[in-house]
Amino acid sequence: MEACATHGPSASAGGRVFRAALPPFEYLAATSVPEALRLLAKFRGRAVLLAGGTDVLVQMRTGKRVPEAVIDIKRVAALGGGVKVERGGRIAIGALTTLADIEHDAKLRRLVPLLPEAVATMASPQVRNRGTIGGNLCNAAPSADTAPPLLALDALVRLHTRKGVRTMPLAEFFTGPGRTALGTDAVLGAILVPKPPRGLRAAFRKHGVREAMECAVVSVAVAVAKERGTIRHARVVLGAVAPTPLRVPAAEALLVGHPGGPLDLLAAAGEAADAARPITDVRGSSDYRRDVVRTLVRRALEEVAG
Amino acid sequence: MSGEARRSADGGRRTGRKTGAARRAGSGRRPSTVDRRPPTPADRAPAWQITLSVNGDPYRVSVRPNRTLLDVLREELGLTGTKRGCDQGECGACTVHLDGRTVNACLVLAIDADGSEVTTIEGLARRGELHPLQRAFVEEGAIQCGYCTPGMILQAAALLRQNPSPTSAQIRTGMAGNLCRCTGYAKIVKAIGKAAEVMKGQRKGRAS
Ligand SMILES: Cc1cc2nc3c(=O)[nH]c(=O)nc-3n(C[C@H](O)[C@H](O)[C@H](O)COP(=O)(O)OP(=O)(O)OC[C@H]3O[C@@H](n4cnc5c(N)ncnc54)[C@H](O)[C@@H]3O)c2cc1C
Ligand code: FES
Ligand code: FES
Numbered sequence: 001m002e003a004c005a006t007h008g009p010s011a012s013a014g015g016r017v018f019r020a021a022l023p024p025f026e027y028l029a030a031t032s033v034p035e036a037l038r039l040l041a042k043f044r045g046r047a048v049l050l051a052g053g054t055d056v057l058v059q060m061r062t063g064k065r066v067p068e069a070v071i072d073i074k075r076v077a078a079l080g081g082g083v084k085v086e087r088g089g090r091i092a093i094g095a096l097t098t099l100a101d102i103e104h105d106a107k108l109r110r111l112v113p114l115l116p117e118a119v120a121t122m123a124s125p126q127v128r129n130r131g132t133i134g135g136n137l138c139n140a141a142p143s144a145d146t147a148p149p150l151l152a153l154d155a156l157v158r159l160h161t162r163k164g165v166r167t168m169p170l171a172e173f174f175t176g177p178g179r180t181a182l183g184t185d186a187v188l189g190a191i192l193v194p195k196p197p198r199g200l201r202a203a204f205r206k207h208g209v210r211e212a213m214e215c216a217v218v219s220v221a222v223a224v225a226k227e228r229g230t231i232r233h234a235r236v237v238l239g240a241v242a243p244t245p246l247r248v249p250a251a252e253a254l255l256v257g258h259p260g261g262p263l264d265l266l267a268a269a270g271e272a273a274d275a276a277r278p279i280t281d282v283r284g285s286s287d288y289r290r291d292v293v294r295t296l297v298r299r300a301l302e303e304v305a306g
Numbered sequence: 307m308s309g310e311a312r313r314s315a316d317g318g319r320r321t322g323r324k325t326g327a328a329r330r331a332g333s334g335r336r337p338s339t340v341d342r343r344p345p346t347p348a349d350r351a352p353a354w355q356i357t358l359s360v361n362g363d364p365y366r367v368s369v370r371p372n373r374t375l376l377d378v379l380r381e382e383l384g385l386t387g388t389k390r391g392c393d394q395g396e397c398g399a400c401t402v403h404l405d406g407r408t409v410n411a412c413l414v415l416a417i418d419a420d421g422s423e424v425t426t427i428e429g430l431a432r433r434g435e436l437h438p439l440q441r442a443f444v445e446e447g448a449i450q451c452g453y454c455t456p457g458m459i460l461q462a463a464a465l466l467r468q469n470p471s472p473t474s475a476q477i478r479t480g481m482a483g484n485l486c487r488c489t490g491y492a493k494i495v496k497a498i499g500k501a502a503e504v505m506k507g508q509r510k511g512r513a514s
Pocket of ligand 2: 389390391392393394395396397398399400401410411412413
């Protein structure tokens with residue numbers, strides 16, 4: 001799973017680090033957002049925030065991350081709160097909400113089933129019990145599985161910085177493999193999912209070497225809304241095939257205004273394959289990944305637009 | 307066993323810590339140098355006192371921040387039923403229940419488990435009677451070397467609590483985070499199905 005963390009080979013030093021103790025660090029438990037921000041500022045990039053720890057502990061174990069301090073944010077109430085439907089239909093998901101809670105949340109399953117369905121394909125039950133949605137986004141692996149569905153749903157993120165609270169589109173949040181707009185001095189508070197357009201149908205597809213426990217070779221989320229037989233709204237998003245999760249506006253443009261017949265879908269899938277900038281690694285060559293993109297996008301679109 | 311462990315854990319770092327230190331030194335398994343970077347203030351990070359309830363027994367342990375729940379269960383409390391496989395969340399051998407949910411103990415800082423209730427494989431049998439899952443694993447031959455078994459059984463127990471009559475496909479997805487290098491899984495799936503039946507029977511028996 002380590003290799004999922006960045007857009008490149010794992011930095012784990014072969015057998016040498018196996019079973020090494022975690023490197024020493026100072027542990028600090030923040031109880032409020034201002035306290036977490038103050039501690040982040042104090043350590044200036046030498047501290048790491050800890051939510052579920054399912055990425056952080058693995059990174060420390062393999063020597064990829066050697067922080068001086070670990071700032072535990074699990075007890076910061078303002079980052080929790082679970083899943084809430086706001087007036088007007090927007091959904092707010094606290095950054096600390098666990099993947100398991102998202103998978104089983106009745107409101108999400110009814111309003112935006114795409115997200116719980118994608119989350120159910122992630123990791124293992126044990127990891128989902130612990131890992132959080134905020135951690136998945138902030139870790140910013142190109143293959144992060146919550147990103148494509150949230151991008152397909154036009155999600156926003158609420159950030160807490162020293163200057164105050166700021167909301168930005170999730171699409172602007174990812175700046176590179178393992179890098180986000182947070183920098184080293186901000187905290188993700190919540191994910192906001194706008195009320196989906198009427199009649200939205202969405203699908204998630206993931207291709208890995210194994211069915212479970214595997215970071216995606218390619219993942220795809222699509223969302224389509226039709227009005228009287230014509231596509232009025234389309235989203236096509238790819239994971240694991242570029243330095244960040246990737247929306248493909250060119251593919252979306254080929255769908256909007258069209259009925260969504262087989263040729264429309266094929267054209268959009270081709271556009272998505274062209275937009276992908278996959279790497280070659282042990283999980284697959286870049287040509288192979290591009291082929292998989294084409295197939296997965298077509299199949300996902302057939303499910304929602306056919 | 308647990309009585310002795312509790313005493314040594316109670317001693318903690320301040321008073322004795324003899325038992326724990328002796329066990330670590332004797333095993334010689336832990337590399338003495340974690341990495342080669344120069345010392346930082348983190349190397350002198352203070353130990354924390356935590357309390358844990360493990361299988362219903364209260365413990366007080368003094369832990370450094372970089373100790374995982376798995377380290378503490380095995381090396382401080384002497385509860386070696388919980389296994390260390392990959393130490394990275396991949397294999398499930400270290401699965402325990404933490405406040406009622408299964409977690410990989412290798413991915414939880416011990417400090418983070420302060421005040422929690424933990425159930426390990428040692429806590430599953432009741433009054434000398436094996437848990438139905440333990441019995442089914444034995445009877446179905448779902449154990450070969452046994453290294454994966456404690457984690458398998460704790461994850462299966464959680465699965466059956468959520469879904470008392472899973473299909474075999476549901477068993478396989480529910481157990482996706484637990485690897486076995488010996489059995490080929492078929493017998494494990496069968497044993498879990500059998501235990502589900504037995505447990506249903508027991509519940510009916512109690513209800514009537
Ligand atoms: C065996 C295994 C299998 C996995 N399988 C998958 C998979 O299939 N798909 C997938 O996408 N991922 C997978 N993962 C990765 C991981 O489980 C997820 O990314 C998880 O959601 C991380 O959440 P966390 O709470 O554990 O994050 P943590 O490890 O606590 O944190 C991750 C990063 O985010 C930062 N962070 C966390 N919360 C915040 C916040 N609120 N504000 C600012 N920064 C924050 C941390 O500082 C850290 O840099 C797997 C991991 C393992 C060990
Ligand atoms: S030892 Fe924890 S999952 Fe392998
Ligand atoms: S019985 Fe040997 S690993 Fe499962």
